[in-house]
Amino acid sequence: MTTSSTTPQTETPAIPAPGRRTTPAPGVLLERFGLLILFVALIFVFAALRPETFMTAANFRSIAISQSVLAVAALALMLPLVGGRFDVSVGANLGLCxxxxxxxxxRAELSLPLAVLGTLMVGGVIGALNGAIVAYLGVNSIIATLGVGTVIGGAVTAYTQGVPISTGLSPALATISTRLIAGLPVLLVIMLALAVVTWFVLTQTPFGRHLTAVGSNAAAARLTGLGVNRLVLLSFVGSGLLAAVAGVLQVGAQGNGDPTIGGLPFILPALAAVFLGATNWHPGTYNVPGTILGLFFLGTAISGLSLLGVDPWVTDVFNGGAVVLAIVFSAQLKRRRTGFLDIGN
Structure with missing residues (x-):
C-alpha cells in the first residue's frame, strides 16, 4: 500500500493585471479618512447643539485665524519628526521671533521687510544651533531642544520684563488678522501657501525623500551613503525658519509682541495635530494634509466646547488627552509600518 503525500500549497496573492485599478478595502479607506469623517460629524454635532453661534461665518473665520499660526508651528514641529527627531523648542523659538x-x-525702527528678514535669520540660527547639538554632538533631541527652549524663554523675559511690545508696529502686519483675500483670512491663505511648500519639499524633492529615509531607519540610510547628520541639521534649520514665520504671523494675529506666548502649552494643540495627522491620510507617516486636518479638528472641537460653556480646564484636558492618544496611535502605526520605533533620538 502506497501513501501519497502532497505538499501544502501556499496561496499566492493575486497580482492585478497591468492597467487595472484596484479598489482600496473599506478598512484602508476608514484608516486614511477616518479623521475627516469624524471632523464632519463633529461639525454636525456642534451645529445641532449651538446652531445660532457655531454655524456662523464669524465663528469659522475666528477658527481659521486662531489656528493658522498654530498650523505653521505644527509644520515646524513636523520637519524634524520626519527625520526621527523632536524639536520641543519650536514654541519658545516662535515666542522669541x-x-x-x-x-x-x-525699537530699531526697521521696515516690515527688514524686520521679517531679521526674524527669519534669528529663527534659522536657533534651528541650526539645535541641529548642530543633535546631529553632531549626539545629544538626545528632546533634551537638547528642551534646554535651548528654556534658555530662550529666560532671555525673552529678561529683555521684555514681561511687557508686550505694541507700539511702532507696521500697520500692514498689525492689521493682517482683519484682512481677507477672496473672502478668506489672509493668515489662512499664508498658512495654506506654506503648507503647500512644505508638502512639496517633503514629498517631491530628494531632501524630503532622504529625510524620510533617515526617519524610517537612520542606520540603513547611512549605509546607503546619505548624509544623515546634514539632513538632520537641515530639518532643524527648516523648523527654525517656520517657527520664525509663525512668530511674525503671531504678531499680526495678536497685534503685539507678547512675551508670554510660545511656551509648550501654547503649541500643545500643534503637537497633537502632528501626531494625529500621522494616524490618517498616510497612516504611519508624518504628513502635511493630515497635520492641517488634525489641527483644525482640534480647533473646531475647542471652539464648540467653548460655545457650550465648558470650564477652561476642560480644554486643557482635551488638548493633553489628544496629545497622548495621538502619540500612541501614530507610534503603533509607525511600528507596524517600519517594524521599530525611534521617536525622540
Missing amino acids: SIVCAALMS
Whole structure:
C-alpha cells in the first residue's frame, strides 16, 4: 500500500493585471479618512447643539485665524519628526521671533521687510544651533531642544520684563488678522501657501525623500551613503525658519509682541495635530494634509466646547488627552509600518 503525500500549497496573492485599478478595502479607506469623517460629524454635532453661534461665518473665520499660526508651528514641529527627531523648542523659538519682529519695528525702527528678514535669520540660527547639538554632538533631541527652549524663554523675559511690545508696529502686519483675500483670512491663505511648500519639499524633492529615509531607519540610510547628520541639521534649520514665520504671523494675529506666548502649552494643540495627522491620510507617516486636518479638528472641537460653556480646564484636558492618544496611535502605526520605533533620538 502506497501513501501519497502532497505538499501544502501556499496561496499566492493575486497580482492585478497591468492597467487595472484596484479598489482600496473599506478598512484602508476608514484608516486614511477616518479623521475627516469624524471632523464632519463633529461639525454636525456642534451645529445641532449651538446652531445660532457655531454655524456662523464669524465663528469659522475666528477658527481659521486662531489656528493658522498654530498650523505653521505644527509644520515646524513636523520637519524634524520626519527625520526621527523632536524639536520641543519650536514654541519658545516662535515666542522669541515674535518679540524680535516687534522689537525690530518698534525699537530699531526697521521696515516690515527688514524686520521679517531679521526674524527669519534669528529663527534659522536657533534651528541650526539645535541641529548642530543633535546631529553632531549626539545629544538626545528632546533634551537638547528642551534646554535651548528654556534658555530662550529666560532671555525673552529678561529683555521684555514681561511687557508686550505694541507700539511702532507696521500697520500692514498689525492689521493682517482683519484682512481677507477672496473672502478668506489672509493668515489662512499664508498658512495654506506654506503648507503647500512644505508638502512639496517633503514629498517631491530628494531632501524630503532622504529625510524620510533617515526617519524610517537612520542606520540603513547611512549605509546607503546619505548624509544623515546634514539632513538632520537641515530639518532643524527648516523648523527654525517656520517657527520664525509663525512668530511674525503671531504678531499680526495678536497685534503685539507678547512675551508670554510660545511656551509648550501654547503649541500643545500643534503637537497633537502632528501626531494625529500621522494616524490618517498616510497612516504611519508624518504628513502635511493630515497635520492641517488634525489641527483644525482640534480647533473646531475647542471652539464648540467653548460655545457650550465648558470650564477652561476642560480644554486643557482635551488638548493633553489628544496629545497622548495621538502619540500612541501614530507610534503603533509607525511600528507596524517600519517594524521599530525611534521617536525622540
